[in-house]
Amino acid sequence: MAGIKSLAKDTAIYGLSSIIGRFLNWCLVPLYTQMFPSSEYGIVSYIYAIVALALIILTYGMETGFFRFANHERYKDPMEVYSTSLISLGLSSTAFLALVLIFIKPISTAMHSSLHESYIVMMAIAVACDAFTALPFSYLRFRKRPMRFAFLRLVNIGLNIGLNLFFILICPWLWKQAPGWIAWFYDPDFGIGYIFLANMMTSVINVALLLPELRGFPYRFNPKLWREMLIYSAPLLVLGIAGVMNQTLYSILFPILFPDKSEAMSQLGIYGANLKIAIVMVMFTQAFRFAYEPFIFARSKERGEDKLQSYSDAMKYFVIFAMVIFLAVMFYLDILRHFIAASYFSGLKVVPIVMIAEFFFGIFFNLSLWYKLTDKTAWGMWFSLLGLAITVVVNIILVPRYGYMGCAWASFACYGTMMAVSYIVGQIKYPIRYNVGRLSFYFISAITLWFFSELIAFGHRPWLNMIIRTPFLIGYVLMAMKLEKINIRDLIPHKR
Structure with missing residues (x-):
């Protein structure tokens, strides 16, 4: 029964961050639809649909693989499993970002954003960061630290919402009242690009917030373990x-x-x-x-x-x-x-x-x-x-x-x-x-x-x-x- 109580408590804590996050992000939808025409918001919906698929591909089941092998009888050191997984996701995320930058023109054309390559670049950076940080978040779950997990999730969500409100509501108001204050970074024609910019900035800052989970242990890459994890996770x-x-x-x-x-x-x-x-x-x-x-x-x-x-x-x-x-x-x-x-x-x-x-x-x-x-x-x-x-x-x-x-x-x-x-x-x-x-x-x-x-x-x-x-x-x-x-x-x- 003690295990079930622990499961219930952790579910409640994880659920708090999940419920609040989804609700607050859902509240952004009326803002987007009020501020942007449907043709532009359609681009947002389409790109985020691609992002959801890209995140699944770029994490390639490593989260569950980490849990399995960190508890495996043959591998006594969970940190070896963690570091092997981190190195794998770090290299694959970097390779993904490099490929997007190299082939940005055909990719942006295929995604109906040929005139807005910056949208694709920003979301590629965000996806690469999110794919990499998926494992530190899994590490927090493995170490049974739901409070830090929930705290970081809520900070992430609050930052994203705050940046959205700043770029989409406050900046247009400042542009009318005192354009000189923000002329050095704000472009009123950038439109929905600020949605992607807010997402990218949040994802990059998220990497910085997770630095304590990325240091303090030796990084070791075990090729045999990595192959087994890939076979398990594929x-x-x-x-x-x-x-x-x-x-x-x-x-x-x-x-x-x-x-x-x-x-x-x-x-x-x-x-x-x-x-x-x-x-x-x-x-x-x-x-x-x-x-x-x-x-x-x-x-x-x-x-x-x-x-x-x-x-x-x-x-x-x-x-x-x-x-x-x-x-x-x-x-x-x-x-x-x-x-x-x-x-x-x-x-x-x-x-x-x-x-x-x-x-x-x-x-x-x-x-x-x-x-x-x-x-x-x-x-x-x-x-x-x-x-x-x-x-x-x-x-x-x-x-x-x-x-x-x-x-x-x-x-x-x-x-x-x-x-x-x-x-x-x-x-x-x-x-x-x-x-x-x-x-x-x-x-x-x-x-x-x-x-x-x-x-x-x-x-x-x-x-x-x-x-x-x-x-x-x-x-x-x-x-x-x-x-x-x-x-x-x-x-x-x-x-x-």
Whole structure:
């Protein structure tokens, strides 16, 4: 139970930085859309989509590889694993940046930014820095230092937001009031370039903030270890690429598949806006992941059935908390929907589908421990490729008939299949006694409560709906606490 308490505490701390970060970055979107025309903001969206893919490629699964080999029986010194990984990522990030600078013209043309090569250069620097610093952040997780991890993340986010506000709001005002003060560095025609400049500056400063994690130990490169890490991590690279594609492919396919081409972008916008509401489940899954990877690899060194029971318990508490989040979002959707404009409310029906899909993905991540601990990461690659194939097929079949609802059901089918197949194979390769009956009970109970709350909903009295639904949510939490014998006092740290 002590291990589960530690996991819960770390998840909460990682979750704080993740939730605050995503929320604050989300708050920048209204600023961007207010200050820049859609044609310019489209460039921002497109470049950041490429950035997401580039980051997966440039980290090439080394984060998980580091956790695995830092806890490996054959390698007694975790710092040798860390330094080998750092040198690898440092060289590959530098090579990436050099290639971008050498081939900047064809790259900027391919990315529809031939007149703005500086955008690509700035983001290449940011990506190179972020890929390299991914490992020091993993090192903090390995050393179980969630407070420093969260602090650095929040500083990073605050700096990025502050620079955005400075360049996009304050500088234009100063340009009108006292242009001489900022004429030496500010160009009003640079426009969205300041979004990329703020990102680049933040990433470079982030490297400086992580200097304590980059010194104080001898740098050693172990070629044999490096090759083993690459073999272990290569399937995770494919898994990561497929995962990003599973999350973003709809935006590429939808305009092609939707029959009314003139309406396609509008429908895609409605779907994308409503995904912002469902992002709460994504944030919880990400926070859990930050805490869970070091947890499972640390436990892997233990003997006996206790570690398997810990994995099973972690799954159980993940399901409980995820279902509480699902119910909270659905019960108070009348309030949460005001995060988007009223003209987007027609897409609210995708929120429960997408949230359950992300819940399935969270379970899939929990189940992924079996192939990570047994060094059979190729299985993760095959599961993700299976999910990608399902995403493509379901989008092709459903989008022409049902529009963006087809995108939502494609995510549901993709992650649901990945979850089911991973569980079946995992029970053969690395059996863990998950209490499937209890897990199913928590899931079905939550879905039943949600359906029932919809049946008795008062359409034009949202306040009455919330009054009725709040006892349902409290009852669900109390039921889970009683079944699992959870005492609130046990979760509060006590001074010794």
